[in-house]
């Protein structure tokens with residue numbers, strides 16, 4: 001019989017201007033996967049940061065094995081057997097994967113770091129989570145999904161009794177999610193208590209035991225994981241959401257974006273496709289298939305070796321972001337923290353980042369004008385904040401994502417490339433973003449959508465391109481596309497690009 | 499959401515938290531006026547202002563650079579080279595003084611552009627690129643002047659004087675340059691781009707900001723401000739000296755940091771920098787009045803810099 005291992009009672013936490021937690025209870029048993037559910041900004045991450053020693057609660061208490069504990073630091077949490085995978089990564093980009101995995105406690109020999117052993121240990125951990133990377137790779141080169149897997153491996157290394165995972169599946173594709181779930185089930189059966197945060201509701205019944213629902217910083221319900229979807233949504237949002245993928249196909253026009261023979265040696269090879277006005281083209285594939293790399297290259301963020309990109313029939317100069325933007329391209333990058341946001345600047349500044357150039361007359365920026373636009377966009381996306389002057393760093397993860405999308409909404413791009421656009425966004429806000437995609441295509445703009453969330457790609461695209469190992473391996477019209485058909489293509493064996 | 503919002507901190511409290519340097523300056527002034535009868539006299543205060551002017555003008559230029567997350571070690575040398583250029587073109591080459599002044603500004607800007615090109619296109623770290631420029635500019639100043647001071651044209655030396663009986667012109671130049679810096683930082687595209695680049699260079703680039711070009715502008719401004727500082731300094735001495743302003747870059751950086759900027763970029767304001775420069779000048783002046791030895795003065799100033807940054811870091815940690 002499983003017993004209670006951890007209990008939180010009446011937790012409260014306030015930040016300047018906002019009450020993040022306002023009386024939260026949580027009960028955690030050994031051998032269970034406990035799902036935390038709630039809208040963006042409901043307080044999920046704040047709750048787990050208290051359990052992991054990153055924040056001190058202003059009220060309430062935490063008990064472990066029925067005894068009150070004071071978790072004052074990450075070290076305290078570790079000693080109590082609590083390991084945490086945070087929503088925002090905590091990897092040092094300049095270090096290798098092996099160094100990150102051993103951070104703080106590298107194996108030593110005669111007082112020196114034993115590099116051989118460190119790399120062997122890293123290799124074993126990586127194998128356990130099933131990622132194929134050399135432990136000597138610099139972490140910055142990994143791409144976001146592999147970083148997530150490294151984070152998971154890092155937490156596993158701690159042999160914790162309580163494992164907390166804040167949105168681990170937000171950037172993973174179906175096959176990695178399956179592998180992660182296999183690991184989680186194994187840990188659960190070994191008696192580990194797992195706290196699991198996700199915005200993918202279909203994952204809840206698959207992996208979860210019980211669900212605690214947070215709303216506006218309060219725990220409003222604890223229900224079994226097989227609770228009906230609409231009931232969960234009702235508890236979480238307080239209103240029903242009728243259609244999850246409300247795609248309204250628009251009239252197709254001329255090709256806005258054409259990519260011909262785009263090649264970057266060792267990364268992607270001979271990629272050609274087009275996106276027409278009014279279209280949403282989805283891009284599916286496994287992690288490492290090269291989707292993000294193609295998107296960045298065509299936007300001018302990275303160089304490429306051969307091929308060409310055309311916008312409305314005009315060739316784009318390679319490696320020139322500014323020219324791409326002038327031509328009407330926009331890119332919502334996959335890693336909001338590293339590539340999308342100026343974390344230390346406020347919401348208004350971030351929302352105005354792209355439009356600042358156009359709001360400049362004779363060198364002077366019309367900041368009041370930018371602020372008005374920012375207010376409109378924030379309203380449209382329902383960004384939850386204390387005000388436009390809140391530092392973006394202190395927004396919840398999903399709300400940060402909305403800011404990244406918002407800065408391109410403000411910019412009126414004609415061809416919007418969305419790389420994992422709904423990463424960490426709650427169900428209600430996702431539908432808002434899909435409606436925006438509809439509005440864009442209805443107005444004759446085009447959208448290229450890369451997403452690891454297969455139902456999202458299937459539900460929102462008119463056409464789906466599938467990439468595997470750096471090549472475009474197939475194209476499916478929305479009507480014929482099923483998860484199985486896409487996965488079959490995505491796992492096609494192609495000769496590896498060199 | 500609205501129900502969750504707590505009453506905000508009172509505006510006064512928020513202002514104090516944001517402007518710790520101002521409080522420090524006021525405390526310093528009050529303490530010194532109690533300790534020394536001479537401190538609060540008009541002549542002494544104006545004297546402090548003149549002392550602060552050169553550092554402040556250099557520091558305004560450094561503020562641009564530090565906001566982008568860079569650093570400019572060359573400003574002292576560039577100031578000297580610019581002043582020498584003015585004096586040399588006006589005396590040896592016989593150019594009229596307004597033209598010579600333009601040449602001098604152009605030299606300062608050119609030095610900044612070279613540093614920036616090394617950083618933006620040569621991918622050198624700013625520390626290294628501007629360290630090289632520190633040597634190059636100082637060397638050129640010595641070469642051109644053959645190691646000896648050159649007299650400044652009389653018209654330019656007026657800059658070192660006063661308007662009426664009291665108001666020192668360097669003080670006016672300082673205020674004007676401060677206003678220009680504030681306007682650039684707050685209102686212009688290059689200024690806003692500096693904050694974005696310093697906050698997250700990659701996000702700035704992917705938002706369409708031409709990072710290389712903005713860095714050129716940033717370091718050119720730093721060089722231009724250094725030239726103005728060099729001219730002000732030389733006009734006070736009525737001669738341009740090749741060894742002038744040596745080590746001033748460190749005072750400039752200290753002023754910017756005391757003023758609340760972060761060396762990791764994305765934060766910093768012209769007003770803060772002005773206050774930082776005033777704190778340094780008031781401190782030096784006060785220590786002189788109290789006849790503290792020059793050796794101890796260095797110790798005290800070092801401690802103050804460490805304290806200022808420490809207090810700021812602790813405050814930030816407190817709010818996060």
Ligand SMILES: Nc1ncnc2c1ncn2[C@@H]1O[C@H](COP(=O)(O)OP(=O)(O)OP(=O)(O)O)[C@@H](O)[C@H]1O
Pocket residue numbers: 015016018019020038039040041042043044045046047087384385394395396397398399424426818
């Ligand atoms: N350091 C901070 N300073 C100020 N406000 C903060 C800070 N951290 C969190 N908040 C605020 O607390 C609230 C709860 O944030 P939290 O990150 O816990 O939400 P979440 O439930 O994890 O949301 P998401 O699903 O978007 O990740 C938000 O309104 C957020 O803006």
Ligand SMILES: [Mg+2]
Pocket residue numbers: 044045046087166396397398
């Ligand atoms: Mg969160």
